[in-house]
Amino acid sequence: MMLTEHGWKAANDNEKTFDAAADSYLRMGGSQRYLAPVIEYFRGRLVATIVSAEVRQMGIEVFPGCKAATINRQALTPARAILNHAHELGWCSAIRVRSFKTEKPIKLPAVNGEWMSKFISQADADGLYHLSAIVFFMQDCAARVSEACNVLGEHVDIRNKTIRLAKTKTETNATAYLTDECAYRIAHLPMKEGERVFRYSSRWSVNDRIAAVCRRAQIEYRPSHTLGRRTYATRAIKLGVPIKVAMDGGRWKTPAVFLGYVDIDNAGRIVAEKINSHRYANL
Structure with missing residues (x-):
């Protein structure tokens, strides 16, 4: 099924493309953020022919030299959204796309x-x-x-x-x-x-x-x-x-x-002092 300005209609096999799925996704209220380069990469491709390895390769080619976190966020996530929508329309089987491994970011402490x-x-x-x-x-x-x-x-x-x-x-x-x-x-x-x-x-x-x-x-x-x-x-x-x-x-x-945003220095010492003040309060 496809959502058009005239309502729902059945999709022919040759209409079940990635860009058609993206159009349906957006018409149903999906976010358009980061979609443009992903749609352009897979334009004209039947969603049933796209495999997970191709999605990961797309991320590398569309965002060359970028960090894994950027590729995951700006390429793999929007591609997954379109392919999941296509699966819900019955156009293709469910597809699992693994994210690229990212390094845990170093969190700098709050300023004083x-x-x-x-x-x-x-x-x-x-x-x-x-x-x-x-x-x-x-x-x-x-x-x-x-x-x-x-x-x-x-x-x-x-x-x-x-x-x-x-x-x-x-x-x-x-x-x-x-x-x-x-x-x-x-x-x-x-x-x-x-x-x-x-x-x-x-x-x-x-x-x-x-x-x-x-x-x-x-x-x-x-x-x-x-x-x-x-x-x-x-x-x-x-x-x-x-x-x-x-x-x-x-x-x-x-x-x-x-x-996760809170930095506490000497947490153990703070608790120990609180216990001391309570334990010996009446001595």
């Missing part, structure tokens, strides 16, 4: 107050006020760098100290609540409706600027996700914010994912 002070001092000295503001926003509001880059003038409400995150990773609108420092810095940026508040258009431009400032400040580099969401989560727990409150404030969905 000393690091932040040196970074902001250097950024301000360099006249990079937009960078200082976006770093405060990511850190104080657990904003992803893509969310920060997408903030437009009309999304900012300085009076109520909020920013509307129009497009998030979960594809739902959300509200970020600003600290006083963050609100002050954003209020002093030139803002116009329809224009990016922080000026940066991508994570790469933000992280390139962060790296340059770190070099001049002679501090260890931290990428946007580390000094943003990881630092937010770590600081919230250290300040005694309940896990549920911190999760909701930073828009995490599950405790397991949230706690």
